[in-house]
Amino acid sequence: MAAEMTERRQLILKLVIQEFIETSTPVASELLVRKYALTYSSATIRNELAALEGLGYLTHWHTSAGRAPTDAGYRYYVENLMDRTPLSATEQRTIRHQFYQVRSELDQWIQLAGAVLARTAQNASVVTAPRAYQARFKHLELIAIHDTTVLLVLVLHDGTIRQQSFTLETARPQEELSRSAGKLNDRCHDAPIARIEETLQGERAAEAPQLDELELLVLDLIVKAMGQLEDQLNSQFYSNGLIEMLNQPEFAQVARVRQVLEMLQSGKGLGPLIPRVLASNGVQVIIGGEHSRDEMREYSVVLSRYGVADEVVGILGVIGPTRMAYPRTISTVRYISTVMSDMLNNMYGGESNRA
Template structure:
């Protein structure tokens, strides 16, 4: 267990390193914090903290930097969260209400807002509509040879697909047909819709229903992620060499981040905000990155993930409350749509 003094020292080291990105030296600590002990004492404590795995130093004669474990302890016990001030809340909320378009525009905007608020990469995934149901379908004549199927889900998602048409049809006929189908399938989930496809169904209707079923749980789309804030991350001093910067760009490509989130957010339903530091997320190729992640949505239905990805040297005090706040906001707004 950490003595009180060592905990205090660890707090100073972590918060100072987060601020400056420079290894923290014993003398520097004493000077800047007007400590009443000498730097030699601090050095002794450093040595103990290092033995216990909370800090390391890059080479013999550099100051100390936090290890994953150090950050972990800092996040859990030492730091004081910086709450989202009333002004900032208003700003965020205001920006979020700017959007006029559909779900996607909204998610992409959310990523932008969050990225700006924390100065790191923000990721928002589209709600995975587990168990979502069809609200309504509509058929629209496109140009004789094709029909557009539009499906509205009960969580507000709208999906469309183009279907080939055997023969030209008028809109009126299509509407009537859609009407008929709606009576069958409104409120059904993808499994129920597929179950309706039997052999004695006219092939035209079977095509439509199969497509509807696909659209309801189209995972490939649901997986889409919205990402923003690349530039601000790259400006951080840890990427001040070409190699590291290229590596960062490579690592932050959407699909990698997505797989990162899978581990991170799995299992959680509620609004818990989790922090995964360095190696903790299990992907060793991204050991220098931390993730602050939270799921949003309502307990029963759609469930999306919102996260901030940044170097382990991240301002957790700021990031955690902001992710939590935005996540709550998203859940609310999603609830409102339902």
């Protein structure tokens, strides 16, 4: 497919996408010739538009003579065609000055980041507070409460405490519970959930396991508790810019407005993206049908992590219709993530630890 993308087709695809982003109206060959003073005839442009449609980059709305980009067209544009221009020096100075004025208030950083992202990208913004997203085991206590009832007290590396009671088939003395807790503390020291899951699976598959039934049960409870905490943290988003987003023509229908409101309030469509963003470097762009959840397939999301590696990290970005001003949105997300990382690095005193 790439071999069929001639320079002329690349130019025409770029112009169609830029025009469609600006106007939200399907683009006809006559407009391209007239507006951009192309040296090709309208007939030639029409042939190339048909070829680009055949390649899957454009679509032809039956009610219009023009073409509109597909998700694949936007992806090709983002990766190969768009102009990568940073925010102007004036915008950068203004943004840094705004953050400097609230430099001692972390909560205000989050709100300011959301407001600047929404205003600059003219779409809804999403920001999470910086935190240790990967729950890590620190300490465990098993306390006999009454007969066969045991209280599990789990302490995580960030200071989070989880308590849960469970019932055994037969009572066990406190001394035995304490020995099992000490054994698990040694096995799980500073471990993330993935390593504890590996330990649990390995023990269950072993011919001569080193852990007894009680200890395996406790490990299973620990994995579930840590997983629930990560899921909870991954769904906590601060959002801004709903008005900017709803000004887009894509949200003329009430049903679409209701959908985006629910998505921003629940964070369900965004939560699954967090592990992907945390595991990557730079800005991540997810376009339309590339989302795993059906309710997200009419939206594009531009996200980046920020923070201090191995300490605290957060996620920030922009969500909007697939007809998004990608160059400006990506530049904005990249710059705000840099500012937030710089501020957190100053707080933690580790320039080399930038996320």
